Amino acid sequence: MESLRTLWPYLMFHRRQYVIGLLAIAIANAVNLLPAYFIRWTIDGLTGQIDTDPTTPGLTLARAGLYAVGIVVAALIAGGFTLLMRRMIVVASRQSEYEVRRDIFAHLQTLDKSYYDRARTGDLMNRLTGDLGAVREMLGFGAWQIVNIVSGFVTAFAVMFSLSWQLTLIVIALIPIIVGILSYLARQINVRHKAAQEQNSAIAAMAQENFSGARVVKGYAIEDREIETYREMNLELLRRNVALTKVDGPLRSFTTLLIGVAFGLILLVGGRLILYGGAGGAFTVGMLVQFLITVGRLTFPMMMIGWITGVTQRGLASWLRLRELLDAGAQIHDTPGRTDPTIHTLRGEIAFEHVSVRYGGMSVLDDVNLHIPAGTFVGVTGPTGSGKTVLMQLLTRSLDPSSGTVRIDGNDIRYIPLSRLREHISVVPQEPFLFSDTIANNIGFGIESRDLPIVPTGVSVVGLPATPNVPQQPDLARVRNAARLAGLDGDIEGFPDGYDTMLGERGVTLSGGQRQRTAIARAIVREPAILILDDSLSAVDTETERRILDGLREVSQGRTVILIAHRISTLRHADRIVVLEHGRVTEQGSHEELVALGGHYAELERLQRLASDLDADGEAVSDPEHAADDLEDRLPRGAQDVKVKS
Numbered sequence: 001m002e003s004l005r006t007l008w009p010y011l012m013f014h015r016r017q018y019v020i021g022l023l024a025i026a027i028a029n030a031v032n033l034l035p036a037y038f039i040r041w042t043i044d045g046l047t048g049q050i051d052t053d054p055t056t057p058g059l060t061l062a063r064a065g066l067y068a069v070g071i072v073v074a075a076l077i078a079g080g081f082t083l084l085m086r087r088m089i090v091v092a093s094r095q096s097e098y099e100v101r102r103d104i105f106a107h108l109q110t111l112d113k114s115y116y117d118r119a120r121t122g123d124l125m126n127r128l129t130g131d132l133g134a135v136r137e138m139l140g141f142g143a144w145q146i147v148n149i150v151s152g153f154v155t156a157f158a159v160m161f162s163l164s165w166q167l168t169l170i171v172i173a174l175i176p177i178i179v180g181i182l183s184y185l186a187r188q189i190n191v192r193h194k195a196a197q198e199q200n201s202a203i204a205a206m207a208q209e210n211f212s213g214a215r216v217v218k219g220y221a222i223e224d225r226e227i228e229t230y231r232e233m234n235l236e237l238l239r240r241n242v243a244l245t246k247v248d249g250p251l252r253s254f255t256t257l258l259i260g261v262a263f264g265l266i267l268l269v270g271g272r273l274i275l276y277g278g279a280g281g282a283f284t285v286g287m288l289v290q291f292l293i294t295v296g297r298l299t300f301p302m303m304m305i306g307w308i309t310g311v312t313q314r315g316l317a318s319w320l321r322l323r324e325l326l327d328a329g330a331q332i333h334d335t336p337g338r339t340d341p342t343i344h345t346l347r348g349e350i351a352f353e354h355v356s357v358r359y360g361g362m363s364v365l366d367d368v369n370l371h372i373p374a375g376t377f378v379g380v381t382g383p384t385g386s387g388k389t390v391l392m393q394l395l396t397r398s399l400d401p402s403s404g405t406v407r408i409d410g411n412d413i414r415y416i417p418l419s420r421l422r423e424h425i426s427v428v429p430q431e432p433f434l435f436s437d438t439i440a441n442n443i444g445f446g447i448e449s450r451d452l453p454i455v456p457t458g459v460s461v462v463g464l465p466a467t468p469n470v471p472q473q474p475d476l477a478r479v480r481n482a483a484r485l486a487g488l489d490g491d492i493e494g495f496p497d498g499y500d501t502m503l504g505e506r507g508v509t510l511s512g513g514q515r516q517r518t519a520i521a522r523a524i525v526r527e528p529a530i531l532i533l534d535d536s537l538s539a540v541d542t543e544t545e546r547r548i549l550d551g552l553r554e555v556s557q558g559r560t561v562i563l564i565a566h567r568i569s570t571l572r573h574a575d576r577i578v579v580l581e582h583g584r585v586t587e588q589g590s591h592e593e594l595v596a597l598g599g600h601y602a603e604l605e606r607l608q609r610l611a612s613d614l615d616a617d618g619e620a621v622s623d624p625e626h627a628a629d630d631l632e633d634r635l636p637r638g639a640q641d642v643k644v645k646s
């Protein structure tokens with residue numbers, strides 16, 4: 001029931017609707033019992049058993065008409081209250097669903113990279129759809145039916161007792177059997193529903209990865225294998241769903257059987273009571289019929305007990321799966337009391353002091369000491385896996401160091417508000433992600449929340465507040481300028497709808513170089529204090545690279561730019577170049593200083609010069625394979641990458 005406690009606040013938020021709705025059900029249930037009284041009086045009148053007027057037969061036409069009107073009025077009242085209940089509870093459950101979904105999404109936004117490294121997108125999607133649906137069903141139809149059952153039983157039993165305690169006892173005797181069997185089946189339903197939901201998540205995750213990686217699947221022609229894997233997983237889902245049906249189904253049949261048994265016994269004992277009389281006065285035919293009608297009214301709630309136990313068990317199991325999302329905490333967050341809220345901007349001075357990072361037992365960065373003055377243009381290079389990306393991730397606190405301190409403007413970054421830190425540092429990742437949106441929105445993505453005016457476009461739904469206002473389109477002048485600096489403006493002008501061209505699933509597919517430049521423009525447009533480009537020029541030709549570097553020079557005025565690269569042509573004009581090897585800073589200085597030093601950088605420079613000489617004098621063209629093999633054998637790993645990519 002711990003899981004219910006955490007759901008409570010969502011219910012309490014709409015308590016007024018729930019209370020009104022639940023009262024309405026109770027009233028409707030009570031009113032629904034009235035027609036049985038009218039029927040009883042009619043029958044007893046006809047059989048003369050309640051002949052109150054000795055001069056006339058038991059039933060007059062006027063009285064029969066009154067009973068008929070009574071039945072219609074009772075139906076109208078009950079119908080009205082049922083409508084009111086639906087309006088209250090179904091809307092409240094939809095609102096609770098909206099709030100849970102909103103909270104989960106907002107919470108997921110606070111989780112850090114390490115969570116998403118582990119989580120599977122398909123699984124998250126399934127929880128936000130399938131599991132949330134099960135919870136909504138529990139809160140809406142489920143809550144309604146629980147009260148329906150409880151109030152239905154209470155009112156019906158009150159009437160039944162007033163008619164005959166003997167017959168009521170028969171019905172009561174059957175209840176423990178019902179409850180015992182139903183709770184056993186409910187436990188089974190819970191276990192099997194969880195298993196089915198887990199398989200649903202796995203299958204959704206597999207499909208999502210397959211669609212995202214469609215190019216790889218096609219490239220390797222492994223569609224058949226994927227089809228077979230999916231078939232197996234789908235079959236397993238079928239098995240689990242069938243297993244669920246095997247316990248879901250008997251609930252209904254079992255309840256019908258019990259009702260049949262109850263009716264049989266009531267007729268038997270009720271008939272006896274009419275014939276021979278019972279304790280507590282005469283038992284009439286009309287009373288027996290009323291009793292049967294009232295028991296009949298319990299059929300649906302009884303069936304619903306089984307169904308509702310299933311819905312509640314499924315809803316609770318799904319809520320637990322949603323709680324797992326809400327309980328996942330961000331490992332990196334502000335430290336209340338130590339975070340300095342007065343920090344609003346950054347200048348861009350960076351210092352790494354004895355910084356080490358370890359993953360498991362593996363050392364990724366080892367005692368790194370580095371000082372980068374504000375406004376410097378720094379190149380970072382080193383073999384693959386030497387820790388360049390990890391070093392940059394420390395600056396946005398995508399991860400915290402295992403030991404040592406990272407400072408910006410002299411402040412320990414653990415005490416700079418996270419939102420400020422990330423607002424003023426832009427990173428162009430190695431594999432940029434673009435949204436299925438216009439190219440203008442993809443570039444302006446990062447400025448929306450910070451700089452854009454809010455315009456009211458919310459839509460009001462009857463009874464609900466208007467949806468929150470959404471930001472305006474990004475400032476096109478800024479977007480255009482960023483695209484120019486990233487060397488992308490020419491490409492965009494060639495697109496069918498210019499800056500309004502849709503990208504991704506619904507539009508143009510960009511080349512690797514265009515994707516990189518879109519990501520660069522997105523980073524530049526925010527005018528960050530620190531701009532980090534992680535191997536972001538690897539997919540562009542040398543001419544485009546030169547244009548982008550010129551653009552970066554222009555934006556680097558007054559900001560710190562860090563450029564991770566393997567190409568000497570990208571690095572050579574940096575104010576300072578840092579070489580990382582095996583997680584340690586092994587060289588730093590200007591291009592000339594490092595070439596003179598004769599270390600990793602000098603070797604990289606020599607081999608890349610050799611490669612371009614080979615290209616230039618045609619040897620590589622006449623026999624490119626051998627030239628490439630020859631060079632590859634001699635190039636260090638980082639340089640091999642350059643050769644392959646360039």
Ligand SMILES: Nc1ncnc2c1ncn2[C@@H]1O[C@H](COP(=O)(O)OP(=O)(O)OP(=O)(O)O)[C@@H](O)[C@H]1O
Nearest residue numbers: 117359364382383384385386387388389390391535
């Ligand atoms: N989340 C992680 N868990 C475990 N190991 C990790 C994680 N992230 C990075 N590493 C490891 O840290 C090392 C450094 O990775 P990093 O991405 O910084 O290399 P890099 O120098 O940027 O390489 P490249 O030039 O290929 O991009 C690698 O061995 C990598 O496998």
